[in-house]
Each structure stands twice: as structure tokens, then as C-alpha cells.
Amino acid sequence: MPSLDQALRAAFDARQQLLGELHRQGTDCYRLFHGSQEGAPGLTVDRYGPQLMVQSFHHPLDHEALRTIHQQACSFLTQPLQLIYNDRSQSNSRIDRSDAVLQPEAAALEDQIGHEWGLSYRVRARHSGQDPLLFLDLRNVRGWVKAHSAGKSVLNLFAYTCGVGLCAAAGGAREVWNVDFAERNLAVGRENGALNPQLEPMHFIHSDCFPAIRQLAGLPVSARRGRVLPHYPRLAQRPFDLVLLDPPAWARSAFGTVDLLRDYQSLLKPALLATADDGVLICCNNLAKVPMDDWRSQVLRCAEKAGRPVRDWQSLAPAEDFPSHDGLPPLKVLILRL
Structure with missing residues (x-):
């Protein structure tokens, strides 16, 4: 099993051509890491416009793992992204409440705009429904x-x-x-x-x-x-x-x-x-x-x-x-x- 750092780098490298195509067509909402198939089951990393959404479904992430994901994603995309982390490893736990260090900045919880196929979409990182309003x-x-x-x-x-x-x-x-x-x-x-x-x-x-x-x-x-x-x-x-x-x-x-x-x-x-x-x-x-x-x-x-x-x-x-x-x-x- 590769380390998280290795798995992330491999996933990002595999997306180089795809992301170029997506950016040219006016899309900035996509999955950067599909953990079940790329070396970390239960972990997903998605970009929604200005936001980076990290979600864990099997067990919570520690601060160091979350920092690694955020830094590597921003470096790969050559731009800063607002970090949102949702721990969904427990029932009714879309939001991590265990460590104040893992909580997002207030600006990251505001409604944002993402883009796909040249169209604009409302993006909301945390709400009562599924995902940030776009599957x-x-x-x-x-x-x-x-x-x-x-x-x-x-x-x-x-x-x-x-x-x-x-x-x-x-x-x-x-x-x-x-x-x-x-x-x-x-x-x-x-x-x-x-x-x-x-x-x-x-x-x-x-x-x-x-x-x-x-x-x-x-x-x-x-x-x-x-x-x-x-x-x-x-x-x-x-x-x-x-x-x-x-x-x-x-x-x-x-x-x-x-x-x-x-x-x-x-x-x-x-x-x-x-x-x-x-x-x-x-x-x-x-x-x-x-x-x-x-x-x-x-x-x-x-x-x-x-x-x-x-x-x-x-x-x-x-x-x-x-x-x-x-x-x-x-x-x-x-x-x-x-």
C-alpha cells in the first residue's frame, strides 16, 4: 500500500491531461483523488471552484494528513484553495468536531460559485443534503x-x-x-x-x-x-x-x-x-x-x-x-x- 503522499502524487499525475481539458472547457469542479481506487479507501478529495473538499468515510484524518493533502493539491493546481474537511466516518457526522485545528476558516463556509461546461453553479460546502450541491x-x-x-x-x-x-x-x-x-x-x-x-x-x-x-x-x-x-x-x-x-x-x-x-x-x-x-x-x-x-x-x-x-x-x-x-x-x- 503506497503512502498517502505517494498516492496523491500518482493521482495528480494521472489527471494532468484531463484537468487541462476541463480547464479549457470552463470546468473547475472535479475529483482530484478517488481513494477507493487510488490507494486510500474511504478518502475523497474534490475541487469545487475556490474550495478543496476533503472527506473521510472510514476513519478521521489527523492534522498532518489533512495538511499534506491541502498543500499538495494547492501546489499541483498552482493556486490557493479554501479547505473544507468533512469527517463522515460516524453516523450523522458530515462535519469534523473533534479538533479545532481542523475547522475551516469562516470564508470557506460562505456560498461560493463553481463552474462546469462553462456554466456557473452554486457551491455550498456544508448543508443538510449531499455534497456541495453538485454531484x-x-x-x-x-x-x-x-x-x-x-x-x-x-x-x-x-x-x-x-x-x-x-x-x-x-x-x-x-x-x-x-x-x-x-x-x-x-x-x-x-x-x-x-x-x-x-x-x-x-x-x-x-x-x-x-x-x-x-x-x-x-x-x-x-x-x-x-x-x-x-x-x-x-x-x-x-x-x-x-x-x-x-x-x-x-x-x-x-x-x-x-x-x-x-x-x-x-x-x-x-x-x-x-x-x-x-x-x-x-x-x-x-x-x-x-x-x-x-x-x-x-x-x-x-x-x-x-x-x-x-x-x-x-x-x-x-x-x-x-x-x-x-x-x-x-x-x-x-x-x-x-
Whole structure:
């Protein structure tokens, strides 16, 4: 096992060409060290614009290790970065509280702006949700959407902070809908839109994705057995030219359960039916234990049963800052042409 210093240097060296490409395209948000594949399981080092975010998932870092990471990253990028360290090795511990020396400067906790594909994004190092408001491993998907959205209607399901929708708008989409159950996520999506005033306005639908996608697909909305349906926005049936389906690994609501391991079909079928003829459905599965071959077969079978057979498909892997030695990254993406 290499030392942390050696592992960091090897990871940075491997990214030289990639980071040059990212900087030229207007991106300053990326993973600098993917510990599970680069010699330090449970450790990640990410850049988000002016910030360096270090996170430990298995055990806390000591001050010397954190200092090494910060110094090497700033030296490699030839610029100072504000340091944020989140120890997530204990339950409900996104923030390290054990050592005052490890606490960030006050300025590092302020809202920042990061960039990807030439677009500006709100970055918030610590909050109640996941990561600093932008999932880095989905960058290639956002780039694909940006390159293939001209003149299209786009539906972004489980939109989170609406990065995919923003890229669709930047790509010239004629209409963009972002659907998410959390108003705080959509609020950040609105901020992202305001940070890019050159783009056409997007639509933000505050709704559980189950009733939203089922209505758009022309399917009935039902509650769990014995439960009364809560309020949800009423939407008319209609197809979209490009649909992005990126659900969490598991979630439960009054309308149904998202379970990527056992029941991807409950979301996939209505997403297929809400995709226009000759349209594109992008499916994501971020559950590491699900093999790509098995999941792809399941997706293609579901499309056949739903009467929406796939004419063509391609997979899209994360960028090189998320290396996978076995070629099987946790995030799996299928682009389906119907």
C-alpha cells in the first residue's frame, strides 16, 4: 500500500491531461483523488471552484494528513484553495468536531460559485443534503445533454439542484422541466438559473416524482395500501423529447418506493411512456452492487414489455477523475433511443 503522499502524487499525475481539458472547457469542479481506487479507501478529495473538499468515510484524518493533502493539491493546481474537511466516518457526522485545528476558516463556509461546461453553479460546502450541491460523477451526462438538447423538450426527474436542466437550457432546449420533491433543491436550481442569466428560464415542478411521471405518462396515480393520497401538482399527459431518470438508490414516500436493486421498473415504465417517439431516455443507476450487464438486460426487457422497444443504446462512463480498475464504476448510465 503506497503512502498517502505517494498516492496523491500518482493521482495528480494521472489527471494532468484531463484537468487541462476541463480547464479549457470552463470546468473547475472535479475529483482530484478517488481513494477507493487510488490507494486510500474511504478518502475523497474534490475541487469545487475556490474550495478543496476533503472527506473521510472510514476513519478521521489527523492534522498532518489533512495538511499534506491541502498543500499538495494547492501546489499541483498552482493556486490557493479554501479547505473544507468533512469527517463522515460516524453516523450523522458530515462535519469534523473533534479538533479545532481542523475547522475551516469562516470564508470557506460562505456560498461560493463553481463552474462546469462553462456554466456557473452554486457551491455550498456544508448543508443538510449531499455534497456541495453538485454531484461530480454525473459531469459527462450533463455534458452529453448540453450537446444534444437543441430544440428539444427536456424532462429532468429527481432533478436535485437542476444541473442537467441547466445544461439542457445551455444546449438550446426549447423547454426544460425540473422535477424534485425537495423545495430546497429547486431553490438552488433557481439560483443556478440566476447565475446564468444568458439562458432561457426553466420550469421547476415541486412534486414527488412518482405522481409527476405517472401523470405525464398517462398512468393513474395511486397511494400505498390503506393510505390517503397527499396533495400533489396536477399535470397533463404529454411526452418529452429527452428524459433524464436519475433516482436515488432508495427512498419511500406515500406514492411508492424507489428501490434501484429490486424495482427499477416502477419508475422506468412511466419514464419510457413519457418519452416521445424518436426521443431519448437517459437512465442512471448508482448502486454499486448492481452489475451493468444485468441492469441493462432488465432495462431493455422493461422497454419491450412497455411497448417502447429500444432502437439503439449506448453506455456512458464517468470521466477519468472517477477511475475504476475493473471498468465497473458504481454509476451506470444508459442512453436509450426509442
